[in-house]
Amino acid sequence: MDGNLLLSVFVFLSAACILVPISKLSGLGSVIGYLIAGVIIGPHILGAINDPETILHFSEFGVVMMLFLIGLELKPRQLWNMRLRLIGLGGLQVGLTTLLMTGAAYYLGRPLGEAIVIGMALSLSSTAISLQIMQDRRMMRETAGQSGFSVLLFQDVIVIVMIAALPFLALMSGFSPEVADTHSGEHYRPEGIWLAASIIGVFTGMIVAGRLLLRPIFRLIAKSKVRETFTAMALLLVIGAALLMEWLGLSAALGAFIAGVVLADSEYRHQLERDIEPFKALLLGLFFISVGMSLNFVTLGEQPVTIVAIVVGLLCLKFAVLYLIGTIFKLVQSSRVIFAALLCQAGEFGFVLFQFAAQEGALSSEMGEILTAVIAITMALTPLIILFYDKVLSPRFTVQSLTGESPLNEHNPVLILGFGRVGQLAGRLLQTQNIGATIIDNDGDHIELLKQFGHRVYYGDTSDVEILRIAGAAEAKVIIIAMDDSDKVTKAVQEIKEHFPEAKIIARARNRTHLFDLLAEDVDFAERETARSSLAMGRKALTYLGFSEEKAMQLSDKFLEMDFELAMEAFEHRSDMDALISRAKSGHELLKDTLSGDVLYQSQADDDGNNV
Numbered sequence: 001m002d003g004n005l006l007l008s009v010f011v012f013l014s015a016a017c018i019l020v021p022i023s024k025l026s027g028l029g030s031v032i033g034y035l036i037a038g039v040i041i042g043p044h045i046l047g048a049i050n051d052p053e054t055i056l057h058f059s060e061f062g063v064v065m066m067l068f069l070i071g072l073e074l075k076p077r078q079l080w081n082m083r084l085r086l087i088g089l090g091g092l093q094v095g096l097t098t099l100l101m102t103g104a105a106y107y108l109g110r111p112l113g114e115a116i117v118i119g120m121a122l123s124l125s126s127t128a129i130s131l132q133i134m135q136d137r138r139m140m141r142e143t144a145g146q147s148g149f150s151v152l153l154f155q156d157v158i159v160i161v162m163i164a165a166l167p168f169l170a171l172m173s174g175f176s177p178e179v180a181d182t183h184s185g186e187h188y189r190p191e192g193i194w195l196a197a198s199i200i201g202v203f204t205g206m207i208v209a210g211r212l213l214l215r216p217i218f219r220l221i222a223k224s225k226v227r228e229t230f231t232a233m234a235l236l237l238v239i240g241a242a243l244l245m246e247w248l249g250l251s252a253a254l255g256a257f258i259a260g261v262v263l264a265d266s267e268y269r270h271q272l273e274r275d276i277e278p279f280k281a282l283l284l285g286l287f288f289i290s291v292g293m294s295l296n297f298v299t300l301g302e303q304p305v306t307i308v309a310i311v312v313g314l315l316c317l318k319f320a321v322l323y324l325i326g327t328i329f330k331l332v333q334s335s336r337v338i339f340a341a342l343l344c345q346a347g348e349f350g351f352v353l354f355q356f357a358a359q360e361g362a363l364s365s366e367m368g369e370i371l372t373a374v375i376a377i378t379m380a381l382t383p384l385i386i387l388f389y390d391k392v393l394s395p396r397f398t399v400q401s402l403t404g405e406s407p408l409n410e411h412n413p414v415l416i417l418g419f420g421r422v423g424q425l426a427g428r429l430l431q432t433q434n435i436g437a438t439i440i441d442n443d444g445d446h447i448e449l450l451k452q453f454g455h456r457v458y459y460g461d462t463s464d465v466e467i468l469r470i471a472g473a474a475e476a477k478v479i480i481i482a483m484d485d486s487d488k489v490t491k492a493v494q495e496i497k498e499h500f501p502e503a504k505i506i507a508r509a510r511n512r513t514h515l516f517d518l519l520a521e522d523v524d525f526a527e528r529e530t531a532r533s534s535l536a537m538g539r540k541a542l543t544y545l546g547f548s549e550e551k552a553m554q555l556s557d558k559f560l561e562m563d564f565e566l567a568m569e570a571f572e573h574r575s576d577m578d579a580l581i582s583r584a585k586s587g588h589e590l591l592k593d594t595l596s597g598d599v600l601y602q603s604q605a606d607d608d609g610n611n612v
Contacts, residue, residue, distance in 0.1 A: 011048045015041050016285055031132060032383040034285050038292020049293060061242070065280035067156070067253040068238050070131070070149070071260020072269050082150055089147055089325055090154020093343070096321045097123035104313070113172025114364065117357045118371065120162045122314055126347035126379050127152045127253065128287055133342060133386055138485060142443060144335040147326070148342050156254050159349050163356055170362040202244050203258065210262030218268045231275040237263075238276065291348075291379055299373045310374045315381070318344040332447075334394070341389050345378035409472035412436035415479045415503075417462040417492055419450060422508050422529055423482035438471050442483075463491045465499050473500045484529075486510040486517070493521045535560060 015037035023033025041048040102119030106112055130152060139145030214237070221230050238256050245255030263269060300307055319340045326336030354372060357363035414430060414437040416423050427437050439457045441447055447457045460467040462483055473479060473496065481492050486509075493507055509515040509526045518526040535556045542552040 008049060011041055012286065012289060016289065020285070030136070030285075031129060031288055032380075034288030035292040035380045035383075038289035039295060040292075041289075042293030042295070044295070044297040061252075061283050064242050064253050064256045065238055065276055065283060067127070068241075068256035068260040069273055069276055069280060071257040071262075072264055072273055082146075082153075085147060085150035085329075086154050089329060090151045090158070092325050092328070093151050093322060094123045094155060094158055096325075097318055100317055100321070101314070104317075110367070111173045113169040113362055114175070114367065116169055117166070117173070117353070117362050118367070120165075121350040121353040121357075121371070122346050122374075123318075124155050124159065124347040124349045124353070125152060125318075125343040126345050126382065127156060128284060128348055129345065129379055129382050130342045132284060133383065138487070139338075142335075143331060143446070144339045144342070147329070147331065147335070147339050151322075151343055153257070155347070155349070156257070159353065162353060166353075166357050166360045166362050169357070170360040173362045173364075175361045175364050199248055202248060206241065206244075206255075206258055207262055210259065214263065215266060215268075218266070222268070222271075230271060234272050234275045235279065287348075291376055295373065295376045295380065299369050300377075303370060307370060307373055307377070310370070311377050311381075314346060314374065315344050315378060315385075337393055338386075338389060341385050342382075344385070345382045346375040347379070348375075350375045409470060409475075410436065410438045411472060411475065412438045413477045414438070415468070415471060415473055415476040416440070417468075417479065417481045418442075418483035418508075419455070419457050420446070420482065420484055422484075423480065426480050426482060426506075437480075438476075440467065440471055463488060463495050465495050468496065468500070473503060476500070476503050479503045479505050481505065481507040483508070484510075486514045490514070490517050490521065493518060493523050497521060497523075531560065531563075 016034065019037040019040070020030050020033035023036065024030050040046055043049070098116075098119040100119070101122050102115045105115035105118045110118065130148060134140055134145045134148060137145075140149065218230070218233065221233055237259060241255035241259040242252035245252045263272065266272075322340035322343055323336050326339050331339060351372060354363060354368045358365060358368050412435075414435060416427050416437050416439045419427065419439050419441045423439070423441075427439065430437050439455065440460050440462055441450075441457050442460065442462055447459055450457050458471065460471075462468075462481070479496055479500070481489050481496075483489050483492070489507055489509075493505055496503060496505055504524045507518050507523050507526045509518055509528045511528060515526050515528055538559075539549075539552040539556045542555065543549055547555075
């Protein structure tokens with residue numbers, strides 16, 4: 001069957017289409033569905049596919065695409081701002097876990113070189129599974145999600161050092177090197193000082209090319225209006241970055257991530273995301289299926305006690321290390337637990353490290369088989385660990401507010417949902433008039449910080465009707481929805497409209513598209529989060545160019561009024577993209593014509609004589 005590609009693809013898709021929806025609907029999640037599908041069609045049950053390792057190598061490209069998409073979301077400045085988390089959280093996790101696992105392996109009689117290899121490989125977590133779960137749960141903006149991503153990114157970088165250290169560790173292990181698979185052919189790979197120079201040259205070239213070459217190329221492709229060419233270029237970019245990294249002997253996922261970061265400021269970022277996303281989703285599903293297929297039941301049957309003991313010991317040790325690190329970095333308890341649960345497994349880069357280690361003679365083939373089974377099992381257990389957290393642990397954390405008290409009805413006329421930079425400004429304005437507001441936020445670490453500044457903030461799900469009812473939503477005159485997650489804002493509007501129709505809803509819109517979503521829900525008032533701050537900068541620019549403060553303010557107010565009217569008109573045509581684009585273009589011209597011919601501008605020009 002392996003020789004028939006179409007039949008193999010049919011088996012994969014059939015298993016995924018049947019088992020993944022069942023797993024998702026049963027509450028187990030899509031990842032478990034893919035893993036179960038892999039176990040069933042793998043060589044040890046139905047035997048429909050007999051070569052999981054080849055498929056695993058191919059499907060790891062899904063991880064590469066995922067890192068590229070994450071890179072697109074992270075501008076270089078954001079990455080620089082994460083440096084303390086990257087080095088602190090990631091460095092501590094890898095260092096402590098490697099040290100403890102190495103000590104355990106050496107104590108059990110393994111050679112020192114092999115013990116270090118084991119410690120390094122098992123310190124790595126699964127980027128694919130952890131990030132997929134975080135994205136499914138919309139955790140990437142929460143403290144636990146950002147901390148987890150920082151650790152995973154550090155691991156992807158440090159694996160380069162680990163691979164480079166294998167030849168030296170082989171000298172300490174003393175095993176016979178395995179013959180490397182040469183089916184792909186021999187090719188030149190730089191070594192020594194040339195390797196360092198090549199790494200610097202490749203990374204510099206990627207940054208320069210991304211800034212100077214790729215944008216004009218994307219602009220040319222966009223002008224051609226051939227959609228499939230844009231998709232092909234996006235895939236070419238990811239594959240090219242991956243090949244460059246493989247040529248250097250580095251992580252292909254790291255290269256894709258850097259390529260994404262280089263293009264994070266590009267005006268074509270959103271189009272790239274849309275084009276790559278379907279391929280990423282399919283290949284990640286294939287990756288999870290291949291992990292399920294790689295579970296070696298023969299090895300498990302031969303040494304079940306050893307494997308189970310290593311699995312349990314690894315999960316417990318990594319969980320303890322991660323929980324300790326979360327404590328050091330002052331994550332609240334709920335964030336510490338989910339952070340540790342997400343990353344306590346071993347990861348897919350462990351497969352790669354063991355393969356290289358065996359080829360170098362740093363790891364025995366017998367130990368490699370056992371530890372490969374351990375990695376696959378811990379990866380398969382991760383969704384179950386998260387399910388246990390959701391069903392057993394999470395309710396205990398949300399029974400009581402992280403401020404030390406459950407939500408209360410303070411009988412305030414205003415309820416503020418989300419107390420970040422937007423909610424705080426709204427709340428402070430109300431406070432100047434002695435208007436009380438009951439505040440709810442869903443980030444425990446943020447609440448603890450706010451408490452130090454004297455704010456009384458309750459913890460809770462801002463779209464949970466019962467929590468809103470307890471907090472006094474039924475008698476509140478105004479509810480301000482100020483979370484930074486557009487989906488959560490929209491859901492909260494829907495719930496409040498249905499259950500508390502008397503309250504006036506003021507909602508934070510992330511952009512014009514989100515504004516349309518809120519208008520469709522008949523929200524009382526919605527404000528795009530950057531609209532007034534952007535106009536404030538425009539007003540200041542006008543004053544620097546000679547306009548008076550009063551004239552600049554009048555122009556700004558007129559612009560905001562007309563822009564909102566144009567948005568309302570565009571809202572009526574939101575389902576017709578051509579009409580929407582046409583409206584946007586005519587709206588821009590109308591704004592320009594109206595304001596440039598406005599008596600305000602003319603009078604100012606007459607007054608100053610030098611503003612044209």
